[in-house]
Amino acid sequence: MIEIYKKLPGTNCGKCGEPTCMAFALKVKNAQRKMSDCPYVTEADEGSFSQKPTVTMDDNYERVSNKLEEEVRNTNFKEAAIAIGGHYEIKNGGEIVRFKMMNKTYEVRKEGLFENNKYCHDSWSKIIVYDYVRRKGTRPLTGDWVTLGHFPDTASHVKAFQSKAEDKVAESFNKNMDGMKLRCKELRGSEESGKVKADYVCRFDLLPRIPLYLCFWEADEEFQASCKLFLDSSADVYIDIEYLAYLVERFVELFVK
């Protein structure tokens, strides 16, 4: 970790989304981040480390998804389906829980995660879905809208979330309110009003019990457009917040495509 740290500027600027260069170095060592995530790392320095890790980020994700798959196998599917807003049934003699994630239908079976009757190999989809099922969200949604920073231990994610999600939406639809509304419609969002005073508010159900509220303020002569994303204050009961932040980022990638 120290060898990695020595290649970093040591300014703790936070642009990589970590609070300090040391925290970043630790994550690179654990193959949770890449050297290139720090914008100040030169190609030569990046290369000097790229050969060394024996465990890659993909290996890590696969390991976590396999561990969660084991856990989900022992979860009571009937209880889980009720708690997370899924549909339970017996299909070909086996139990399944079916629900939508970002408008795509998934089936959790004792054998794993399936999409269109095919085993899903995407580690991140598996991690998110399995975590959502195994937690069996123990509290109803509160209806209170909060930002990511509301949840404990999220300080290091807030900056990255802002640049990878909120700023991305604002920049992509700056002076293009009609395009933004159209995209919301295409992704089956439903217009909301009330809680936050914004020029446009739209709700998306990323998972049946994970609503996302997109609030958008149009550009004017003085300011660029801006966007804020809100979650229900019970979201952390349904899914690990780090996974949720990633799910929102995936949604935004799709949204701005």
Ligand code: SF4
């Ligand atoms: S981006 Fe991260 S690792 Fe790079 S200098 Fe800033 S805090 Fe340190």
